[in-house]
Amino acid sequence: MRAHRDTRILLSVLALLSLGPVVAHAAPAPYSADGLYNLANSYARAGKPGLAVLNYERARLLAPTDPDIEANLRQVQKSAKVPQATPSAFERAVTIAGPTTLSWTGLGGILLLGASLVAGTSAGRSASAGGIPSRYRWLRRLSAVLGLALSGLTVCNAVVVWPQLHQAVILTPATPVRVAPVPMGDPLFVLPEAETVTMTAEHEGFVLIHSHGRSGWVAAANIAPVVPH
Amino acid sequence: MGLCAVARAVAAPPPVNVTLEPRQISLGETAQLTITSEGMGMDGITLPQVAGLEFRVVGQSRRVEIINGATLATTSVILRVTPETAGIFTIPGMTPNSQPLVLRVNPDNGSGSASQYNNPNLANRPPLAAGGSSTNGIRTTADGAAFVRMNLPKRDVYVGESIPVDIEVGMRAGFVQSLNGLPTLTGNDFTLNNLSRKPERVEKLVDGKPFTVLTWHSVLAPVKPGTFTLSVQSPLTIRVRTRAARDSLIDDLLGDPFMQNFFGATVAKDVTVSSPPEDLKVLALPTEGRPTDFSGAVGSFKIASDLSATTAAVGDPLTLRLHVTGTGNFDRVDTPMLEHVEHWKTYPPKSSFKESDAIGVKGEKTFEQPLIASHPGPQTLPDLTFSYFDPETRRYETARTAPPPVTIAPALADATPGAPSSATAGASATPGSPTTAAAARPAAAVPPEPSSPEMRPDHAITAGAATSLVPLYLRPTFLAVPLLALAFAGGWFGMRHRGASLGISRGRNRRSEASANRLLQPMRAAARAGDAAAFFTAACIALREALAARWQLAPEQLTADDLAARLAADANPDAAGVLEIFALADEAKYAGRDLKSIDYDRWTQVVRSQLLEAT
Numbered sequence: 001m002r003a004h005r006d007t008r009i010l011l012s013v014l015a016l017l018s019l020g021p022v023v024a025h026a027a028p029a030p031y032s033a034d035g036l037y038n039l040a041n042s043y044a045r046a047g048k049p050g051l052a053v054l055n056y057e058r059a060r061l062l063a064p065t066d067p068d069i070e071a072n073l074r075q076v077q078k079s080a081k082v083p084q085a086t087p088s089a090f091e092r093a094v095t096i097a098g099p100t101t102l103s104w105t106g107l108g109g110i111l112l113l114g115a116s117l118v119a120g121t122s123a124g125r126s127a128s129a130g131g132i133p134s135r136y137r138w139l140r141r142l143s144a145v146l147g148l149a150l151s152g153l154t155v156c157n158a159v160v161v162w163p164q165l166h167q168a169v170i171l172t173p174a175t176p177v178r179v180a181p182v183p184m185g186d187p188l189f190v191l192p193e194a195e196t197v198t199m200t201a202e203h204e205g206f207v208l209i210h211s212h213g214r215s216g217w218v219a220a221a222n223i224a225p226v227v228p229h
Numbered sequence: 230m231g232l233c234a235v236a237r238a239v240a241a242p243p244p245v246n247v248t249l250e251p252r253q254i255s256l257g258e259t260a261q262l263t264i265t266s267e268g269m270g271m272d273g274i275t276l277p278q279v280a281g282l283e284f285r286v287v288g289q290s291r292r293v294e295i296i297n298g299a300t301l302a303t304t305s306v307i308l309r310v311t312p313e314t315a316g317i318f319t320i321p322g323m324t325p326n327s328q329p330l331v332l333r334v335n336p337d338n339g340s341g342s343a344s345q346y347n348n349p350n351l352a353n354r355p356p357l358a359a360g361g362s363s364t365n366g367i368r369t370t371a372d373g374a375a376f377v378r379m380n381l382p383k384r385d386v387y388v389g390e391s392i393p394v395d396i397e398v399g400m401r402a403g404f405v406q407s408l409n410g411l412p413t414l415t416g417n418d419f420t421l422n423n424l425s426r427k428p429e430r431v432e433k434l435v436d437g438k439p440f441t442v443l444t445w446h447s448v449l450a451p452v453k454p455g456t457f458t459l460s461v462q463s464p465l466t467i468r469v470r471t472r473a474a475r476d477s478l479i480d481d482l483l484g485d486p487f488m489q490n491f492f493g494a495t496v497a498k499d500v501t502v503s504s505p506p507e508d509l510k511v512l513a514l515p516t517e518g519r520p521t522d523f524s525g526a527v528g529s530f531k532i533a534s535d536l537s538a539t540t541a542a543v544g545d546p547l548t549l550r551l552h553v554t555g556t557g558n559f560d561r562v563d564t565p566m567l568e569h570v571e572h573w574k575t576y577p578p579k580s581s582f583k584e585s586d587a588i589g590v591k592g593e594k595t596f597e598q599p600l601i602a603s604h605p606g607p608q609t610l611p612d613l614t615f616s617y618f619d620p621e622t623r624r625y626e627t628a629r630t631a632p633p634p635v636t637i638a639p640a641l642a643d644a645t646p647g648a649p650s651s652a653t654a655g656a657s658a659t660p661g662s663p664t665t666a667a668a669a670r671p672a673a674a675v676p677p678e679p680s681s682p683e684m685r686p687d688h689a690i691t692a693g694a695a696t697s698l699v700p701l702y703l704r705p706t707f708l709a710v711p712l713l714a715l716a717f718a719g720g721w722f723g724m725r726h727r728g729a730s731l732g733i734s735r736g737r738n739r740r741s742e743a744s745a746n747r748l749l750q751p752m753r754a755a756a757r758a759g760d761a762a763a764f765f766t767a768a769c770i771a772l773r774e775a776l777a778a779r780w781q782l783a784p785e786q787l788t789a790d791d792l793a794a795r796l797a798a799d800a801n802p803d804a805a806g807v808l809e810i811f812a813l814a815d816e817a818k819y820a821g822r823d824l825k826s827i828d829y830d831r832w833t834q835v836v837r838s839q840l841l842e843a844t
Contacts (some may be wrong), residue, residue, distance in 0.1 A: 008829055021400055028698070030694065031694055031695045031696070031697065032690055032694040032695070033695075033697055034688040034689070034690040034691065035690055035694075037687070038687040038688060038690070041686075041687050043682065044684065058698055061698050061700070062695055062698065068685040068686075068688065070684050072684050073685075075683050083523065099700030099701060099702065100695065100700070100701050102700070103700060103701035103702035103707060104701075104704065106702055106711070107702075107707075107710060107711060110710075110711040110714055110715065111714070114715075114718045117718055117722055118718070118721075118722075129242060131296050151711070154702055156702065157700075157702075158702060158703060161478055161700055161703075162703075165698075165703075176711060182576065183546045183599040183601075184576075184599070204574075205544065205574060205601055213286065219545075219546060220544050221542060221543070221544025221545045221546070221601070222544075226698070227697075227698045227699055228698070
């Protein structure tokens with residue numbers, strides 16, 4: 001009886017914790033992959049490759065498997081003559097679904113892992129004492145393996161997506177990259193519009209960026225982060 | 230040439246008379262030294278060596294007198310004595326018996342040379358040329374070879390004020406051999422700045438005589454208040470006449486310096502020519518009414534301002550320019566421009582100066598201040614002010630200018646979903662107008678054809694919206710779930726595991742106790758009945774079961790020999806007791822021995838310990 005009670009408490013707590021993401025997910029939603037994609041298309045047609053690439057990148061964060069987003073992004077980058085990144089096999093393998101789907105998948109995997117853990121503690125007891133009958137022990141093992149795989153998939157996806165969260169897109173043509181974060185700083189090199197760079201620091205209206213082994217400061221007005229602050 | 234030949238030393242006849250006239254002269258004048266000896270030649274005369282005096286043979290005469298039939302010839306050599314500086318000079322006697330002669334040279338009392346002797350800094354400088362005439366504010370040297378003049382303003386000046394001055398050095402053509410340096414100020418109360426390296430050169434008539442006038446433009450800057458005497462001087466090498474003025478009529482008649490030099494009428498001298506001293510009153514800047522932003526600018530200025538652009542986006546750097554034009558000390562013209570303006574980020578300004586004259590008193594100083602707007606919408610920057618002291622009006626002035634208004638658009642970086650608000654706006658859409666994704670949806674309902682055939686068309690919006698572009702699994706509210714769940718499950722599992730371990734141990738103990746009690750029960754009953762045979766028989770059965778279980782044998786396989794060997798091998802502390810129980814049991818069973826004084830409790834404890842140890 002006591003084992004039954006403990007299992008019920010554990011499952012209730014996990015169920016209550018699951019409500020947190022549900023509530024968070026239910027907040028007002030201003031971003032839509034299709035809306036961002038359409039917006040990027042309109043910028044591309046308006047001859048604004050920087051803003052187009054920015055919104056394609058944002059749309060791709062929400063719908064990484066959408067082939068239209070990927071195709072138009074490459075088209076605009078090709079037209080703007082900026083380098084294009086080719087995803088590796090690992091990146092393609094762990095990006096089989098959108099981040100929201102993978103979030104719930106990962107959460108489900110963790111719940112499965114927890115459930116198998118709970119079941120493992122009662123494995124030595126008889127069914128009347130709250131234990132799992134031995135004929136269902138394969139189910140416990142299966143849920144553990146499945147939970148581990150699902151949560152691992154989500155973790156791998158996070159590893160791939162994490163750098164994209166710190167990327168930014170150059171919005172103005174021939175943007176000077178300066179040696180210091182001041183308007184009078186000497187320019188080191190010039191970046192074309194629509195190039196995607198990595199942000200590493202910010203200071204007084206300037207952003208420290210890295211691009212193909214080079215780094216320098218760009219005015220924040222000339223650059224837009226893929227994920228708005 | 231003949232005169233020079235006389236100067237060579239000869240041995241014959243010694244001089245008889247040496248005269249010096251006059252004995253007192255002024256600097257710039259010459260004296261005449263006459264050496265008279267008997268005979269027809271003076272080849273043996275050695276010219277005297279006196280520091281500060283130059284001796285030059287200018288003539289020789291012979292005189293023959295017949296007195297009472299006797300002929301008396303005398304020869305005289307005339308030397309020109311030219312002092313190089315003032316003082317008292319002693320000319321040694323030409324013969325051992327002659328007395329030394331004293332020449333007193335007074336300082337020049339004519340031209341602007343007096344200040345030289347009053348200024349200790351000039352003690353080692355070359356002598357000034359003797360004072361000459363002064364007309365139209367120009368005072369030439371004594372021989373009229375050169376002059377220096379400085380044009381100063383005819384008013385009081387202020388500390389820090391930049392005073393334009395013209396320094397003129399006039400040189401009589403042919404009389405000045407070289408100019409040995411730039412004009413310099415006497416005294417330390419002023420600084421002479423921005424002296425032009427290349428002077429203007431004009432030909433000018435001064436008192437009807439041709440002069441080459443070099444003019445330097447410069448800026449005079451007083452460093453402290455007070456009344457000061459100011460003079461400027463210039464080092465020159467001039468040709469000085471070697472004959473007294475009264476004897477130089479022939480020189481003036483010759484006119485041409487070449488001719489004068491040819492006849493030995495001039496000699497080269499390094500002199501420093503000074504301008505007539507002038508008094509200048511320097512006033513301190515008044516403290517009353519001094520603006521807080523006064524930076525020390527003195528002069529007359531005007532300001533204007535402009536912006537690099539009148540429209541910009543948030544975050545775009547703009548340049549606000551302040552132009553200060555006029556006349557004055559531009560090196561003290563400074564302003565912080567704008568500081569701490571709401572909705573603007575300001576940076577320290579940089580300045581540049583473009584002079585419109587040779588000395589930098591007139592020009593335009595431009596300050597450039599980078600500004601970055603932080604809020605969209607029409608913006609009006611505060612007025613720019615610049616304070617200075619006007620020496621003409623003798624008061625502080627504050628100039629003011631209003632920068633042009635500027636319109637700030639939202640930043641391109643703020644281009645959130647929905648900008649442009651309508652996808653059909655196409656190229657005319659204005660990026661940056663913040664709208665929501667909902668605003669983009671109607672546009673997506675009628676997707677336009679893409680302009681590029683290679684581009685894929687718009688989507689009809691069907692997918693769900695997201696609150697953030699950050700993946701759900703990286704948001705703190707979501708990330709907290711697995712972490713808390715794992716922590717809770719881990720804690721729960723740990724507690725359960727620890728509790729289970731304790732329960733197993735207790736249960737095992739309980740089972741051992743119960744099993745031992747079950748086997749001891751017949752022994753206790755036999756003891757209560759006083760039946761020793763039954764007691765030891767029950768004890769043997771219990772021990773045999775316990776030990777057989779310990780050694781994993783069947784009870785019937787356990788023989789007496791085997792029992793003794795295994796107990797010895799186990800080093801069982803109760804081995805002797807156990808073996809004695811088996812022996813007593815056999816004795817009671819087979820020998821019929823009456824065991825009345827038996828200690829049942831002792832044997833019961835031995836068996837019990839073996840039973841508990843076995844389980």
